[in-house]
Amino acid sequence: MSSYVSLPIFASTLRERYRLEEPRCRSCGTLNVPARMACIECGRGDFDWEKLTGRGRVFTYTVIARGGAPTEFDEQQIMSGSLVVAIVELEEGAKVVAQLTDCDPEEVRVGSPLKAVFRKLYDQEGVVRYGYKFVMDEERE
Numbered sequence: 625m626s627s628y629v630s631l632p633i634f635a636s637t638l639r640e641r642y643r644l645e646e647p648r649c650r651s652c653g654t655l656n657v658p659a660r661m662a663c664i665e666c667g668r669g670d671f672d673w674e675k676l677t678g679r680g681r682v683f684t685y686t687v688i689a690r691g692g693a694p695t696e697f698d699e700q701q702i703m704s705g706s707l708v709v710a711i712v713e714l715e716e717g718a719k720v721v722a723q724l725t726d727c728d729p730e731e732v733r734v735g736s737p738l739k740a741v742f743r744k745l746y747d748q749e750g751v752v753r754y755g756y757k758f759v760m761d762e763e764r765e
């Protein structure tokens with residue numbers, strides 16, 4: 625199984641921030657991630673915002689070596705070496721792109737259990753941005 629995902633696509637979605645609250649369609653029950661004006665399944669526009677569990681698994685991932693990430697990550701890369709970015713398949717079925725943190729890139733596998741944590745994302749023009757990252761969930765297999 626290939627885990628290759630083009631880096632430009634990965635990097636461009638990195639800037640999106642996920643609050644882990646996503647709209648579920650009132651008509652057909654489909655979770656719409658990212659949020660849309662009209663449901664991706666049935667085209668209606670009534671949603672209930674649902675707080676997600678933050679639990680998921682690695683669907684696919686990539687390791688971005690030093691120098692390969694957008695410049696706002698420079699400081700972090702100097703501290704930690706490489707960035708691990710994953711497409712996370714959430715328990716609710718939706719997929720999000722997020723950075724993995726506090727993990728050894730060598731230990732990440734497709735299917736590894738993850739949980740969301742709230743962390744500093746990066747510092748840009750003096751403004752610290754926060755959002756969700758994922759860590760390995762040691763309590764699950």
Ligand SMILES: [Zn+2]
Nearest residue numbers: 649652663666
């Ligand atoms: Zn719908």
